[in-house]
Amino acid sequence: MATPLSSRLPQPGWRAVLLGVAGLYFMAPLIATGVFSLWDGGNRYNFSAYAQLLGTPEFWQSLFLSARLALLTVLLSLLLLVPTVYWVQLRAPRLRPVLEFIAVLPFMVPAIALVEGLSALYTGPAWLVGTPDFLVVAYVILALPYTYRVLDVGMRTLDIRTLGEAAQSLGATWPTVMLRAILPNLAGALVGATLLTLAIVMGEFTFANILLFNTFAVYINYVGQSSGSQAAALSLLSFLMTWLAMLGIFLIGRRGQVQLGGAR
């Protein structure tokens, strides 16, 4: 009596319609941004917004500042997390819940609440708090849940215990184990964590805006107050950078393991 199952399944036509609507929703803003970035008033369309940006020192300054902060964040994150994740997995699995809790905490404490706490707690010294480098301190925390996840999964699939013991039984010392057995095999996870952190920091706005540092995202917002076309061009550039970072993660393998993060 019941309708055959097959006729109730979404038919190819349905699938196409639903995915098509979703595709339109996701493509429209990108296309509109692209068109808007080329608009030069009236009916004129050209690359003048891009040309003007390239000639603006503030554009380069903010871009370089964000790139420098991103690199510092990557270095500090990896320096702090790689030994910790390795050590907890190998020597102190009992501490794992603690690590998991720390890694989930930045999610419970929204970025804006963390700014509130950080700025209430640390008012000096000026050589740290007064420079943009202070943002790195916060960005390491922002990236922590994602960096931790990538490294944790990377080391678990690697079975570092066997690898480390095999290397040690062949006479390798601790630094040799780390530098010549573990790290080369972790390359995928390390690159993944790096690209993800880059994507997060290049787009981060909350901390920089509150603490008044002129990073790339703050500059985009500032440009948006005066020039729509330039803001659109910068937004597209930002999308392109995210896309490149994600493409990198996608290419280094681990199919379907798309990573997430980002500055909301």
Place this chain on the structure above:
Amino acid sequence: MMGDGVESSVPAAPAWLTRPRLVDRGMRWVQWLLVGGFFAYSIAFLLLPSVAVLVGAFRGEHGLTLRYVRLLFTPRYLVAFRNSIELSAVTTVIGGVCGLSIAYLALSPRSPGWLRVAVISFSGVAANFAGVPLAFAFVSTLGTMGLLTLWLKHFGIDLYGGGFSLFTLFGLAVTYLYFQIPLMVIIISPAVRGLRREWREAAKNLGATSWQYWRYVGFPILLPALLAAMVLLFGNAFAAYATPYALTSGNIALVPLEIGNVLSGNVMSAPQLGQALALGMILVMAATMGAYVLLQRYTARWRRH
């Protein structure tokens, strides 16, 4: 050839590596320093700031006070909390349903391989494309001078005349979905992949209708992943600051924006008010996580029956 390479590379190790004990002890020390450094870092820049928010919210000029926490219950901030929670809940539910449908349709065996790759990889990009650039992308599309707005006007559909505005809660919801839906696709994909085709065929062979399959097989299997995804989506929207700030210049009542206004001195108020608001946010997130843990336990029992 390969063997040669390995053998010759071992004696070539630097001399400091051949004194194992000393070096090992030194490296242990470095390792301890780094591991200890990580925990110290987390305490200093994550735990202590959270505690500072907690304590600061209750700190008056003369000892403890409930003055600032009480301010949270004044109409202005109640509206902000209500707006934030509503916006997050609505985009969580819509984003969740859309994301699950897209993941299910794209990952079903009938979909061509390129579609699967395209949907998953684009989701990775879109979920990370948020904040200021996303706000401007939507201004270019649906703002008063946006491409789609003008285009629809050309065809006689006046969005802004009809009461739509990108700079309202509704407009924010439309914008948030741009990162909420892909986030859902990413989180739920592994669970959707876990739905075996054989289970569906087995249910069908036993005479189950499509609804029965979903009610007794598909949905219970997906449920834990769905719950976790919902918490993530909610927190994601609830904490959003950059997107609403860039869209409305901070002129819409949302908790993150109110905290930002206090912090940047846009409103005349004591810093403790910002800390009270931040405390409120942390409590809402804690309640969400708590509800998640309870639901997970409850459904785990239900799934066993």
